[in-house]
Amino acid sequence: MASLSPAPPRPYRDFVVPSRHRRFFRAALLTLCPCYLIAVWLGDLDSYIWSWFPLGFAGVRTFVITLSIIPLYLLRARQWHTGKRNSLSPWDTFWKQRFEVARVFVAYAASAFIYGLVYLSMRGADVGLGFTDPGKPHERTKLNERPIYFQFLLIVLACGQAAMHISRDYDRIPESKPGWGLKEEVSYMVVPVLSQAGIQAVCVWLVGSVVYFMGFRNWFWGYWYWTMEKVFSLAKTSRPTGLAPFLSLAIIFLAHGTLLTVLWNFGNTMFNLNMGKEPLRKGLPISATSNDPNGTLINGLKSKKEDYRNEAFQELALISGRFEERRKTIFAQYDRAKCPTARQMSDRCLDEIKAITRRIKTATDPSYRPDDEKTQQAPGPIQLVPQISQPIQETQTMPLAKPRATNIEKVKSLAGEIIMDPDTPGRVKFATRKAWVKGAGAKIGEGIQEATSTWASIHQWLSDSPVGSLFRTSIRRTANVVVLGTPYSRYATIASAITALKNLSVKSLVDDERGLYQDYIADIIRTLTIAIQNIESYMDTLDPTWSSKPAEERRRKVPEVQDLLVELKAGLGSVFGAFHEYLEGLKMSRAEIREVKKLVSGEQAPVGFMGR
DSSP: OOOOOOOOOOOTHHHHHHHHHHHHHHHHHHHHHHHHHHHHHHSOTTOTTTTTOTTTHHHHHHHHHHTTTHHHHHHHHHHOBSSOBOOSSHHHHHHHTHHHHHHHHHHHHHHHHHHHHHHHHHHTGGGTOOSEEOOSTTSOOEEOSHHHHHHHHHHHHHHHHHHHHHHTTTTBOOOOOTTOOHHHHHHHHHHHHHHHHHHHHHHHHHHHHHHIIIIIHHHHHHHHHHHHTTTSOOOOOSSOOOOOSHHHHHHHHHHHHHHHHHHHHHHHHHHHHHHTSOSEETTEEGGGGSSSHHHHHHHHHTOSSHHHHHHHHHHHHHHHHHOHHHHHHHHHOOSSSSSOHHHHHHHHHHHHHHHHHHHHHHHHOTTOOOHHHHTSOOOOOOOOOOOOSOOOOGGGOOOOOOOOOOHHHHHHHHHHHHHHOTTSGGGTTHHHHHHHHHHHHHHHHHHHHHHHHHHHHHHHHHHHSHHHHTTOOOHHHHHHHHHHOSSBOOHHHHHHHHHHHHHHHHHHHHHOSSOOGGGGHHHHHHHHHHHHHHHHHHHHHOOOOTTSOGGGGGOOOOHHHHHHHHHHHHHHHHHHHHHTTTTGGGTOOHHHHHHHHHHHHTOOOOOOGGGO
16 A cells, blocks of 8 residues: 655644734733723713623713724734835835825824714713704704814824834834733833823814815815714804814813823834734744644745744744744754755845845946846747748949938038138138137036036935935935835845754754765855845945935945844854854865955955855
8 A cells, every 4th residue: 555645744824823813812802991981981870880890881982983993903803014215215115115105194084083073972062072053942953163173183183193104114013022912011101192192182283173174174074064064953154153162172172182092102112012923833833733834834935925934033032042943953854945944044044144145236237137137048040931032232222322421410511611611701700710619618518517516416305305204215225225125114024034054053962963964064155145245235336326426425334234233143142152163074165264354353354255
């Protein structure tokens, strides 16, 4: 009986997606806490039990208020990413992500509108914010302007929060702080969130009131009247009814504008805190329950989706450093298809580091083509149609007609005749004309210099203006795009790959019983060295662009690139320190070893054999 072949490893997404669902659900549950507190505050506090009992009206109000936070969570689930945004200019960022920007404004506006409707439905009639004003007994029902003003201010508050969301890139999941849990994170954010929310509500009230009374009051009144007259029998009036008493209305908005801002910030923080957690479940890597954990992890490292691949590299970095038993299985599986497990994982890590060199060479050398493009087969010969006539003989061809001379050529010919013929009458005036031409050329040169200096001043003024800042590029932006990738930085993935290579290399001295991993050490050291040399060489030769400020010419230290260099040199130092005694036996020349020593010791090493 033929033996059954082992089942293929499960896809990595089968473990990542459930893990993210658990994190998302936990973040949503935690967001119920401020919703519950707002629901208790909005309720009637005349009962010691039912005013706060979750299974009563307080629970219903909590559910309704939670509807206002759902658009925000749908937005975050759609647009979250781990790396910083990288682009050549702010306008480039906006244009490439214009649909994401539109979704941000729509989500916050929908959230504010739902929250306003919920409050007006619950407590509007009690505080004079009902949709209609019954007036005196002998008067017809009139439309109330106060809820229109309240909803308008909430929409302005949503636009301000959306602008902050975009400018500060709230969609990015920051790295989790080591040792921080829910208690530490909440206690850290309480005071800043409350103070920021109060200040933001006051600013929106001032700006929103000016905008409302200057241009939007009649328009909103007409739209609201057109909507409400289909539900209520309203008195016909074309002018707003007024906002008195105004002070109480302002206090109501300041209170609920602050609460809504706190709710948004709390929801964003809970989402970041939970989605930024390490890829673990019950203290073990998420792929530990697979039928082939290492095969599943390799599938994740090869994934075409950026977020899956980033999580797989993060899990590999954790396994190589914390989980000894799992790390030993990586070295022990040498009979896997294609090549050993350790080799496949190391190759994926090296690919992330080699991509840095490819991006730099692509940006600096227009003729550079990656290796995968060079290996593509050239197209085969094109099959032409059969020849149906005899080729044309040279004796059968007719001479081509002489092209007609242009006006410029006619002028040149005439000038040549005047100069060469001394008897020509125009020859007498030639010296005078020649002197005049020289004087005109000098004046033109002065005009060009003056225009150049004028353009330089205009260019400087445009670059410093608010409009020009949208299109301004800089050395920092250019370096981040080239070294770390675009549209989002790949720093987290590269750092995880470096950590995994460093841990696997150092731990192989103990965990690799067969000693097979040592064959990969030379390749790892060369790849790290080449990446460091290319980054340093690129930063030394990076020139400021036409829109850069003068200070950019003196600033070559880009923080993100410097952090990556620190990671690369730390990884190279660890691997070199563990194997420096055996490198000559691992087929590395003495010149290469000296070059690595210079990099590890901090000396400026020229781009030598390994950098070419």
